[in-house]
Amino acid sequence: MRDQERRPAHLIEAVLLVSARPIGSSDLRSATGLSDQELESALAGLRERYAPESSGIVLREVAGGHLLSTNPACSAAVERFRREARPAPLSGAAHEVLACALYLGPLTRGAVSRVRGVNSDAVIRSLIERNLLVEVGADHDAPGSPALLGVTDEFLAATGASSRKDFPPLDSLVTQEELDRVRERLASSGTAAGSEPS
Amino acid sequence: MRDQERRPAHLIEAVLLVSARPIGSSDLRSATGLSDQELESALAGLRERYAPESSGIVLREVAGGHLLSTNPACSAAVERFRREARPAPLSGAAHEVLACALYLGPLTRGAVSRVRGVNSDAVIRSLIERNLLVEVGADHDAPGSPALLGVTDEFLAATGASSRKDFPPLDSLVTQEELDRVRERLASSGTAAGSEPS
């Protein structure tokens, strides 16, 4: 029985229970003293044990680590227990700002506003408040060294991404056809009329 | 699969994950909406799933409730993780709350929120948990005598400061006009202590 108690998967389970943040493989290894191989095979077993189909607690690979969390299928019970409503969904503007930071960042507030064509300071502030956006440095080449914004690990966890590379490339999101349509529309509208006989 | 996802045991597991304190049967019932019988049979299944022989996470019956905790057989790994885990870095919001307590404190939760312009309760809660903020008294002039918050010695230690005097004076950071505005906000929150920044 002692052997069973010390099974690699148990050590990992115990460590995962006490963290609300994703734990990277190297931290798991050094806490449990497991080898790479032991860790991998134990994690494979745990992925099954804590799969959404078979458990109210699920094992996720997010933000570069492993994290236990509740199964969304059970979220209503959790929210009732905590007497907490689910946080309000983000606005379209907030998604756009996050997309800027994810794909074009780190970038300044001014750069976000320039891309979106509207002042985005209020949205940025609320995203920083929600821990989805963070100041990661400063643009020292610009006057006043404005802060540079990037997405956080919480953002990765909230989108179920294991890393920034987990998102489709920006160019793949828009088809050439769509881009052509934009140009056409622009040409036929008054704005670009000067360059294009209508 | 939907049925399986909603299996009584899953709901209970999820709720147990988000509580660090034992949950009584009646609270479990009201959160999950399960009947007495369903609850009992689901708990019997979970006792097996989370038995010390078979899991690093164990289900315990303590203080009249149900609680998940780490298997004592895994405590060495948990302890190593605790020693090695780097604490989560503080967010921008957390820095602002600490700055409020440092420069304007002791002050109430309401006063912090008023100065920052956003509700800061969640940030304050996590800073208290992290031992960086502490309740140092109560504002007896305000209705309900809300607690007054100040920074801890741990905070000073974490910044490498030997005392508050190591921080730049407030008037070197903001203009008189800005300072007046902040004082106005403090005054309107009815905090006697906060209205006299030290």
Added chain:
Amino acid sequence: MTFEPLGRSLSDFTVELDVYSGPYEWLLALILKDELEIFEVPLRELVESYLLVRRPGAANGLERDTDFAGSAAALILLKSRTLSPAIDADSEGIEDEPLSPEVLAERLTEYLKIRRAAEHLKDRFVLNAGHYTSAHTIAPRQGSLSINLDRVSLAARQAFSRLIEPPVRHLGPITVTLQQLAGIIRTAIAGGPVSYESLTSDMDRMNRAVAFAAALSLAQEGSLTLTQAEPLGPLTLEPSR
């Protein structure tokens, strides 16, 4: 006729949209205060909801229709301006120069990509919602946290210099300063035609938006004429003859 009635006669008109549900006049306030992006408001649905509750036979029916038409027109104008990039001269780093069609096309292309990426993100957020983490966490080792002193100073500067606008979500009746801005416009055009750009050059984003609505309402009332030689070209306000 004054500007009082704008919105007031519509005080019982509530809307149910994906992005907002509640009184129409609060919706206007939220948009004007930048709390809600005009981009997200489906104007067509808005018009449809109004048509459902329209009361042509009521005593103030005409007034209601006029108010709604006026405010909806202002929203459409605002939305069209939002769609055209780089109009916000008052925000840092945003130039106010006219853009060449090539640059404009490039910007719109970039924006379109971001817009698509945002939609993708939205789906991912929805798909991943409802994951709550463990509450059984252990406190990290004492003394291992390091806080940067400069970062605290910076945070103090940010927290104490922030201009805080009163929250509008709890507002009862809205207090948009249409009337005040109408007064400013009346005074400005008393001496002759004025361009919208010069009139609003010193104003912040919100005041510009309100000035827009005020100018439209004045035009609707017949107090002034709005002329725009070309689409998206300069807008001129002149006293009605």
